[in-house]
Amino acid sequence: MSWKTLDDMDLGGKRVLVRVDINVPVVDGTVTDATRIERIVPTVRHILAAGGKPILLAHFGRPGGERRENLSLKQLVPTLEGAFGAPVLFAADCVGTEAELATEALQPGQVLLLENTRFHAAETKNDADLAAGMAKLGDVYCNDAFSAAHRAHSSTEALARLLPACAGRLMQAELEALEGALGAPKRPVTAVVGGAKVSTKLELLGNLINKVDYLVIGGGMANTFLVAQGINVGKSLAERDMQGTAAEILAKAENSGCTIVLPKDIVVAQKFEAHAPHQTLPTDQCPEDGMILDAGPESVAVITDIFSKSQTLIWNGPLGAFELEPFDAATNAAALKAADLTRSGQLVSVAGGGDTVAALNASGAAHDFSYISTAGGAFLEWMEGKTLPGVAALEQ
Numbered sequence: 001m002s003w004k005t006l007d008d009m010d011l012g013g014k015r016v017l018v019r020v021d022i023n024v025p026v027v028d029g030t031v032t033d034a035t036r037i038e039r040i041v042p043t044v045r046h047i048l049a050a051g052g053k054p055i056l057l058a059h060f061g062r063p064g065g066e067r068r069e070n071l072s073l074k075q076l077v078p079t080l081e082g083a084f085g086a087p088v089l090f091a092a093d094c095v096g097t098e099a100e101l102a103t104e105a106l107q108p109g110q111v112l113l114l115e116n117t118r119f120h121a122a123e124t125k126n127d128a129d130l131a132a133g134m135a136k137l138g139d140v141y142c143n144d145a146f147s148a149a150h151r152a153h154s155s156t157e158a159l160a161r162l163l164p165a166c167a168g169r170l171m172q173a174e175l176e177a178l179e180g181a182l183g184a185p186k187r188p189v190t191a192v193v194g195g196a197k198v199s200t201k202l203e204l205l206g207n208l209i210n211k212v213d214y215l216v217i218g219g220g221m222a223n224t225f226l227v228a229q230g231i232n233v234g235k236s237l238a239e240r241d242m243q244g245t246a247a248e249i250l251a252k253a254e255n256s257g258c259t260i261v262l263p264k265d266i267v268v269a270q271k272f273e274a275h276a277p278h279q280t281l282p283t284d285q286c287p288e289d290g291m292i293l294d295a296g297p298e299s300v301a302v303i304t305d306i307f308s309k310s311q312t313l314i315w316n317g318p319l320g321a322f323e324l325e326p327f328d329a330a331t332n333a334a335a336l337k338a339a340d341l342t343r344s345g346q347l348v349s350v351a352g353g354g355d356t357v358a359a360l361n362a363s364g365a366a367h368d369f370s371y372i373s374t375a376g377g378a379f380l381e382w383m384e385g386k387t388l389p390g391v392a393a394l395e396q
């Protein structure tokens, strides 16, 4: 890969501007999932150990270019200090005099957090002047925010072109995991794509059929493919206007030697509700008033058999309505099989996307996966084969 890493940079005594993604969920002032914070610790510690001064640049939520106190990054300072085991100072702006004075006062062993970059409307326009203001605060730029790399913003794109730039440890790990899964993977490669809608994952499906050997389609989007095959799905969620597109994907997959796997049996209920009365039926027997909420055990057997034959697995999206028990059964069973195969060294498994990671955490399988991405949108765009601006800017 053609970008520099922290190992290529001279960090001693340097002010290192680190773009991180600490866009973590906060409920009533408490961070409810600190994963993204934990995952940037190696980068921050590496810089501190090398005698550099980490200065963190980040966005938080979508304040739309206005200063909004509830989206101030200041509230994350205690969580960051706990994670880094180092004092974290805070500057109330990411450019300007206050930020400049704070960087000058920073002592070795301390970390500086700058205020939400999106308090400036210029940030999301990839504005060059804003980037120049940020560049004044550092000697080196390190991008560790893979999960924001699909955004061409001042702090992720323009800034990378103004200072000696490198990828942080998390960025490196994310790119290496994805490259291993889709770039030059060990075959056979299987992708699991689930979720509600075909329309939001069209480009993804189009790219994957050229790259993977098996494509397992689950969740609501599988229903659209069933409709395309002339199967009645009753009241199930399906995009009936997308059936032509689904039929095209099926035809293209056949031409490119990719096997598309759709449910063989279905779990059907009358209501979209946890513990709704339900029955397991062959896929072509969904009653008129029925709603498909999960794949059945025969489908799971087919899927896990494919996992056993595979060397690489990339997973985005649940197989059923995983947020409603017991309609998480197919997702859980398949995830646990992937975890087993990974643990015994037979499979490299990579997963990403907000819902996906929530589903894999709930199943207890996540910690055995080879790699769990911190990214949602960026993971999807990478899987779609798109160039991520934040990564491309490091490659110059």
Ligand code: 3PG
Pocket: 021, 023, 061, 062, 147, 148, 151, 375, 376, 377
């Ligand atoms: C995310 O949470 O997915 C990233 O931080 C990107 O946030 P955004 O979708 O608001 O750009």
Ligand code: MG
Pocket: 376, 377
């Ligand atoms: Mg997002």
